[in-house]
Amino acid sequence: MKSKILLAALLAVTLIVPTFAFEEIQCSSDAVFSAHSCNQCFKWEAQSQWDTVGYLSDEWVNTSPTDMIVYKEIQEDPRLVNLSPDQTQWFQLPSSQWFWEYTSEFDNIYSEAEDGYVLESGKKVTWIKSKLGYGYQLAENTAPAWENIGMLVFPLTSHALLSDGTISEDSDVHNECVLFTSGSPEPENPVVIKRLPETGPAQFIMLAFFAMILSFVLVKARKES
DSSP states (O other), X not given: OHHHHHHHHHHHHTTOOOXXXXXXXXXXXXXXXXXXXXXXXXXXXXXXXXEEEEOOEEEEEOOSSSOEEEOGGGOOOOEEEESOTTTEEEEEESOSTTOEEEOHHHHTTEETTTTEEEEOTXXXXXXXXXXTXXXXXXXXXXXXXXXXXXXXXXXXXXXXXXXXXXXXXXXEEEEEEEEEEBXXXXXXXXXXXXXXXXXXXXXXXXXXXXXXXXXXXXXXXXXXX
C-alpha cells in the first residue's frame, strides 16, 4: 500500500507547477489587516480543504534612511492565525517544533561590533524561512467561498542605528501579513502541495519540492498503516 502511495505521489509531482498567485494589496482593503496590526499586506489564492502551503520565507527590506539592527533574542516566530475557527482547522506539518529557521543570508549580516544583525539603508535580505518538509495544511474547511479563513503574520522587530553610534531604544515592529480565503468545496484526494512564495523574489528549488511532497506522503502513510 505504501509503495502505491509513493508511486502516485511521484507521478503527481511531474504534473504540479508552483503557482505564484499572491499579490500585494492595500492594508485598508480589509479590516482584518488592521485588526492584526499589519504594515504590509498580501493576498494568496483561495484555499480548499487539504491544501498545503510550504516553502515559506520573508524578506526584510530596510526602507529607512538609517541602518537597522535586529536581535534574534527578541524576535517572534511567524504565525498562522485561524480567522474562522468554527469552520476551519489548520495544522503545522509535520509539527510546530523547529518549524522556522534563520537563513544563511541573514547570518551573513551579523555584526560582531554591534552584537546583532545589521542591514544597511536601502538593502534587503531574506531573513527567515520554514524548514524543508514543513508547512501548513488546511485539514478542515466548511467556510463559504471567499470568506477569510487564515492569515500568516511575519513580525520583525528592529532598531535604528543612530548617527552618533548608539542604538535607538524605540523599536520598529513591522508585520507582513498574507491573507487566505476559502476556496471551492473539498476535493476527495488530500495532499495538494502549493508553494507560498516569500514576500519578495525567490527561486523555487525542485529538489526541495520533491522532498516536501514525500515527507507529507510518508506521514499520511504511517497514519494509515
